[in-house]
Amino acid sequence: MATEAIPAKAREVRLAAHVTDVVTKANFDVVKAPVREPGDGEVVVRYDYLQVTAVMQDLMREDADLPMPTYKVGEPLWGFAVGKVVKSNSPDLKVGDDVEGMNGWNEYAVGPAQSFWKLDPTMFPTPQHYLTQGPTAYHGIVDIAQVKEGDTVFVSGAAGGVGSLAGQIAKCMGAKTVIGSAGSQKKIDYLVNELGFDAAFNYKKGPIVDQLRKLAPEGIDVFFDVVGGETFEAAIQAAAQDARFALCGALSGQVGNGDGAFPRLDIMHSIVRQIQIRPFATYHTPDQIWAWQSHFSQWLKEGKFVFPHTVVEGGLGKAPQALIDLLRGKHSGNLLVKLT
Ligand SMILES: NC(=O)c1ccc[n+]([C@@H]2O[C@H](COP(=O)([O-])OP(=O)(O)OC[C@H]3O[C@@H](n4cnc5c(N)ncnc54)[C@H](OP(=O)(O)O)[C@@H]3O)[C@@H](O)[C@H]2O)c1
Known part of the structure; x- marks a missing residue:
């Protein structure tokens, strides 16, 4: 050459x-x-x-x-x-x-x-x-939240790098309903029309908890969070019994040094619902990278993934x-x- x-x-x-x-x-x-x-x-x-x-x-x-x-x-x-x-x-x-x-x-x-x-x-x-950012999204959805058939999954920051993968991975793992939140109508349309989310809402338009309850009247089984702040507080209120929360990021605090990394936790509600809250960091181990790459490759070939x-x-x-x-x-x- x-x-x-x-x-x-x-x-x-x-x-x-x-x-x-x-x-x-x-x-x-x-x-x-x-x-x-x-x-x-x-x-x-x-x-x-x-x-x-x-x-x-x-x-x-x-x-x-x-x-x-x-x-x-x-x-x-x-x-x-x-x-x-x-x-x-x-x-x-x-x-x-x-x-x-x-x-x-x-x-x-x-x-x-x-x-x-x-x-x-x-x-x-x-x-x-x-x-x-697949290794992070895969590890959070599969290993931390352990999404399974029939789950209702809520992904915040859903149109971003991690979120846009997390929602699709949840769907591939058999989630019944995947709901995303994002900051514009263009992103909402992108999630539903191009990435296969079942529903999405604009977190800037009205109380998050109301929008979430409307889309998940029976509660959310899994929350994959990259935002923190009010979104986390709303997800606690909308959680189903034994819900699993995978905390990946706190964008509402990271962007502009806000206080979004310090949401209030309704402890009594979390106890009654027995919510499992697991913050996690992905270390990009060879196993984590391979788990993502092999599935991503397969799902692309099967036409299941964008x-x-x-x-x-x-x-x-x-x-x-x-x-x-x-x-x-x-x-x-x-x-x-x-x-x-
Ligand atoms: N735990 C781990 O191992 C791990 C690994 C990698 C990344 N992360 C974390 O994952 C998160 C996502 O990273 P990314 O690179 O994929 O970023 P990203 O979601 O692609 O990009 C940033 C997005 O943040 C949203 N945003 C900005 N201000 C916001 C606010 N006040 N409230 C809510 N959303 C806001 C914007 O979306 P909208 O238009 O929708 O507002 C923007 O598109 C970050 O918190 C990052 O630190 C964690």
Whole structure:
């Protein structure tokens, strides 16, 4: 295969300053940095797509307490990306191989072949299918909430990266009714018309508990929560006997440093209903990744699943604004920035 020219310098995005309130363009530095020559056993990768997720804003805070490395001022951000090997000094990867790496806020990455995962071209229609928040959604729905045949499942933040997968996974696990909440009519239509949710409502239009009770008059068996705050309080009120809650995120608190991570818990109601509340963190263990990828691949082939995603075009320079817009609710599904 003809080798493609590798530029002497390429763009990367660094943390300019920690986020104190909400992320703005001032928190990022888009700079050109040298692309070094690969050493023995190393490869050069040209990234094509970068995945942008809500937690990246939290990783930009100085006091972030998360089970993953936070971003350091002056250093490039990390994030999952897919691309192609364009130069190889390793027998393990060859030029033209599709790979995934973790240092994706870069146009090019140079490192040991073992620091990249070789992608299986037969598994998914495109390499971009590897860039989802599937391991989290799958672990939460299957292992934590243990969704089963006939359940009524409520997913908050349902049109987002994690939520849009969680609702579809619940349906594949046999849920009778899957209800989603999101912040606009466009997203409600997307959930019901394109992702196969049975019902959805706009959490900004009227009390959440009333909307939920109307759609689930017999109560919800499972709640997959990425929002917290009033949504969590409403789900407690609308819970069926022995309901299972999988707490994945607290967007109403994370976005703009609000107090959504501290909802009130109606303890007596929770006791009477015997609600099991399980917060969880996904560590992306090989088992968790494989459980998701193998099912996602199968469900796509069976026509049961949509890859919910939005692509922002225009290169790495668009990634900072993509994160800002994601948190403002502009995008649906898993957010990818096209780098090439
Ligand atoms: N537990 C784990 O292991 C784990 C792993 C990965 C991610 N997470 C968490 O999962 C959550 C979702 O992450 P994601 O990357 O998929 O984000 P996302 O849902 O794709 O994107 C953010 C969404 O937040 C919503 N939003 C913004 N302000 C809100 C508010 N005040 N109340 C309710 N919703 C609001 C917006 O949707 P609307 O337009 O609908 O408002 C926006 O689209 C985050 O909390 C993240 O930290 C947890």
